[in-house]
Amino acid sequence: AAWLLTLAGVEFPAPKEYDDPNITCGNLLNAVKKLGFAPPSYHPTKLTVGNGKEVVGVLDGLVDYVLERTRHTYKRPQYSPQDGQDLDLGAEDEAETAAMEGADEFAMPPQKDGDDEEEEEGVFADPGRDGAGAGAGSGAGIDSEKAVLVSKVDPTLWKIELERVAPKLRITIAADSKDWRSHLDEAHQHKEVINKAWPDSKQSLERLRADLNSTLEKLQTREKFLNEQFEGLMQQYRASRTTLTDVQETYNRKTEAVADRNSELHRIAEQLEEVKAMMDEKGSNIADATPVARIKTAIKQLNKELHDMEVRIGVVSHTLLQLSLRNKRLLQAQAALSDEDED
Template sequence: MAERDEDGAVVERGPGAAYTAFVLMEELLDKLKLLSYEEEVLRRHNVRPLSRHYFALPTNPGEQFFVFCTLAAWLITKAGHHFEQPQEYDDPNAIISKILSELRSFGRPVDFPPSKLKAGYGEQACYVLDCLAEEALKYSGFSWKRPVYPTDELEEEEITEDDMELTLNKLEEDVVEEESDNEEDFIDLNVLKAQTYRSDVKDSTKQEEILQSTTDAAEWNLEVERVLPQLKVTVRTDNKDWRIHVDQMHQHKDGIESSLKETRGYLDKFLNEINRTLEKINSREKYINNQLEHLIQEYRSAQALLSEAKEKYQEGSGGVTERIRVLSEITEVLEKVKQETEEKGSSMTDGTPLVRIKQALTKLKQETIQMDIQIGVMEHTLLQSKLKEKSNMTRDMNETMIPEATIGAY
């Protein structure tokens, strides 16, 4: 997430940008405590208290995302906007988009993708919650004040500072005393040399006085072996002594100078050889250029001719392509004409239409014959029905006439 200054311009992130999430989380925790989130959020949703780095480090992404959503919803409602409490089965993308839209409505910039908030931890999550907490504090009328320090603590601090000064002075005195003691412990070699010289002089005078030795050589050797370890002067070298470091520096300097002389000679030889080879290469290059100058000119002329030939070829190929295009169009038209002629020829030589006509005529004849038969049958039935009606009518008339005649006879 890019950092911004007061004017809104993007500021380059420094090497400490990896720890901004921890700083934001600590500030967020203080703001949540000011908003009394422990009573309104933790107890209501049965959530454990948040640690100082809860949203800065990944511990349990599912739980962290749930706590993030609940805190964001609670802070938005505390800031004066209506926001429904998210449930477990809601779409995470929809919840994140709603939270970011509310954050934008407060005028806060959002310059990171919404997918960064799915994990429920990180710098982006701390940033969103911190901005919402600030808006909630503004809405509640909270304002930061300068801290008031008690006076008693200042006096105690002054006393401790005086004690520290006293202890420092004591330490300096102890260090000086230790240095003086160490100087006394060191053996003065010059004094030791003077003492040995005096003892040697005394021994020489004694030897001049004593002309004959009465001591046994074996006893003398035994005494020498016994006293010899005590006569050795051992000066312990301290690795922290500056004199040893100076000697080492001089030794290293001498070694560097000696090795530098040898390497300088080798380097000078290499330089001379490289210069010689470069001169040889330059001379041979000039000789080759002089020898191959006419060939180079021929090559250049051939290259010019080749470029001209390429230009002519391109021009000719352009005309050929145009003619090929015209030829393709003509062939297409020719194929269409061939297809039309073939269709017409096939239709002229094909006898299937005549066969179909004959079949249709035969069907019509058969149908007309059947219709004639049906018409004859119908006419016959009609004639029979008419004859029956006439016979019935005559019979009825005769029956009506007979009773009238009988009545007239009586």
């Protein structure tokens, strides 16, 4: 794009490798606007990827503008013999010989003489001559490159015959991986490509090396300056870091001790709650007068029962005493009677 803008007459320096791609794309679109192109509807960041319809559209517009500005005209290409063509003559001759043998084996069926003459005149006419077949006399003044070939063969029949014969005439020559000639050709081609690309690549690499060395020197100088400037702060930081480590260890130990004390406190609190519950239960029992009233009622009941028992005991004793006295009297009376009887 930078080269096309230069051809279009706009001063646009080629971007470097470490330039910001967003800024470069923005400058590119501004340069394109100077040529009279309409502002694009997309953001310049679309061009940073290096592909897509946006990039192709910009390049296509610049190419058309440059061709129109330079009034470029297209000419017929001139073909020249390429390097290494002599090495392929043997393979091409073998392919042509095999193709001719295949054509002899699968020749077309015989036709009438008139048809053969028409085919020879219409199809196999030499395009490099002044005319085609029967029209050679009338086309003598026409350029051989612009000569028109006229065929009287039925296109459908010709296509059918071509489809029938073409697969049999096709020859596939397998490339031999051990052929030193092919390896030599590839080596020569690679050498030419490297020789062509090496000067530009060398310059780019030299510039890159110079930029890297300059950047590395700047980084080393800056690093040295920062180390010298912040040496005192680094020492203070190391001392503070050591102090922080000690304080952190002390804090961890104190935290563990506090956790142990908290667990012991919870255990003692549970025991205290149990003792309080027992004391509350006993206090409620002491403050309650119902058992005392019951005891007093029971004592009164016992006293009454004791009094009744004493009365009964007295009655029984009196009864027993009377009985014993009666028995004693009876015994005395019987004894007196027995004495009288003896007398």
